[in-house]
Amino acid sequence: MTTDYKIKVQNVTKEFDLFKTRSDQLKAFFSLSNQPIPEFWALKGISLEVHAGETLGLIGVNGSGKSTLSNIISGVIPQTTGIVDVRGETSIVAIKSGLRGQLTGLENIRLKALMMGMTNQEIDGMLDDVVAFADIGDFLYQPVKSYSSGMKSRLGFAIAVHINPDILIIDEALSVGDDTFYQKCVEKIKEFKDEGKTIIFVSHSLKQIEMICDRVAWIQYGDLKQIGATEPVVKEYREFIKWFKALSKKDKRKYQKEAKEKQKHFDIKAYQEEVTAERQAAEPDNPHVAKDVQHDFYSSVISETMPLRTKIFSWALLIVLVFLMLVNVSGHSLTNVVSNPSSILHPTSTLVGPGVTKSVK
Ligand SMILES: Nc1ncnc2c1ncn2[C@@H]1O[C@H](COP(=O)(O)OP(=O)(O)OP(=O)(O)O)[C@@H](O)[C@H]1O
Numbered sequence: 001m002t003t004d005y006k007i008k009v010q011n012v013t014k015e016f017d018l019f020k021t022r023s024d025q026l027k028a029f030f031s032l033s034n035q036p037i038p039e040f041w042a043l044k045g046i047s048l049e050v051h052a053g054e055t056l057g058l059i060g061v062n063g064s065g066k067s068t069l070s071n072i073i074s075g076v077i078p079q080t081t082g083i084v085d086v087r088g089e090t091s092i093v094a095i096k097s098g099l100r101g102q103l104t105g106l107e108n109i110r111l112k113a114l115m116m117g118m119t120n121q122e123i124d125g126m127l128d129d130v131v132a133f134a135d136i137g138d139f140l141y142q143p144v145k146s147y148s149s150g151m152k153s154r155l156g157f158a159i160a161v162h163i164n165p166d167i168l169i170i171d172e173a174l175s176v177g178d179d180t181f182y183q184k185c186v187e188k189i190k191e192f193k194d195e196g197k198t199i200i201f202v203s204h205s206l207k208q209i210e211m212i213c214d215r216v217a218w219i220q221y222g223d224l225k226q227i228g229a230t231e232p233v234v235k236e237y238r239e240f241i242k243w244f245k246a247l248s249k250k251d252k253r254k255y256q257k258e259a260k261e262k263q264k265h266f267d268i269k270a271y272q273e274e275v276t277a278e279r280q281a282a283e284p285d286n287p288h289v290a291k292d293v294q295h296d297f298y299s300s301v302i303s304e305t306m307p308l309r310t311k312i313f314s315w316a317l318l319i320v321l322v323f324l325m326l327v328n329v330s331g332h333s334l335t336n337v338v339s340n341p342s343s344i345l346h347p348t349s350t351l352v353g354p355g356v357t358k359s360v361k
Pocket residue numbers: 016017018040042060061062063064065066067068069
């Protein structure tokens with residue numbers, strides 16, 4: 001891999017826990033359950049680079065991991081392993097994420113701009129342009145949850161292009177608008193390209209991909225199947241789609257089921273060993289390869305379960321709180337209970353009614 005990149009993704013995986021209930025999720029967070037949690041690996045080790053000024057397309061069938069990858073690159077969700085190095089501010093336009101449903105369109109514009117570090121004065125300066133570009137009329141003052149997907153896309157796109165990010169990530173946002181809006185977006189994307197900005201463009205429309213992208217990454221059920229110049233990758237992908245469509249319904253289901261099973265049973269340790277072996281072969285004189293790989297896999301990853309130290313601290317805090325509560329209920333002083341712990345079992349007062357206590361001799 002080179003050092004001259006705008007975005008680097010190295011050995012990135014993403015695991016989703018398939019909890020059945022909210023309480024299962026809480027139990028797992030506090031490590032209170034020994035039940036194995038069903039796993040699903042949406043990404044099984046993706047490595048790629050995007051260079052400054054480049055437009056990279058992401059293609060792949062439904063559920064292949066395109067949105068997961070774009071959300072990781074834009075910092076919406078963390079990766080499970082691997083390095084994600086993004087050199088610049090990103091802004092994502094996606095149908096599935098990006099806007100806060102309970103806020104109005106106007107509030108969303110302000111929030112996104114403030115999050116990008118803009119001042120209120122700067123926001124006021126660009127507001128008219130965003131509103132004109134989105135062209136959603138009085139819906140601007142309504143909560144976004146009442147918008148159609150087309151309106152969400154218009155507003156999301158208008159915000160994203162006007163806050164002037166270094167890296168623009170567009171996840172299927174052009175597929176829901178009308179033709180006029182689509183043309184407006186294409187013009188804006190071309191302007192971005194001319195300004196030398198970096199774009200990641202996710203789409204099922206191969207025509208849009210061919211028109212906009214310099215290179216394409218084909219993601220297939222969590223793997224990077226191919227990456228390269230737009231034309232040959234799209235050609236191969238079209239052939240795959242043709243082959244897939246020609247399968248019988250039963251064979252299609254079998255193919256998809258097998259791919260999903262592999263995602264459920266992906267072995268992260270085996271993958272790490274594989275990466276270590278590859279790197280060892282490339283750097284035979286480096287005695288620290290295993291340690292380096294371990295570092296690259298986990299050093300920039302946020303744990304999604306509570307770390308041991310936090311767990312010990314939480315339990316200790318809980319025990320102290322319960323103890324202080326018992327001391328309070330017992331009616332003895334803290335020093336009394338500390339010098340004679342059994343006194344906690346012999347309260348000096350007893351509760352006789354709501355909020356009324358009676359001293360006991
Ligand atoms: N929060 C989640 N919990 C569990 N599984 C998830 C979660 N988010 C995504 N997935 C699964 O991860 C896989 C990849 O999803 P993703 O949305 O990234 O695919 P995609 O290529 O963008 O699909 P599409 O083209 O349909 O938008 C899918 O199988 C999806 O069901």
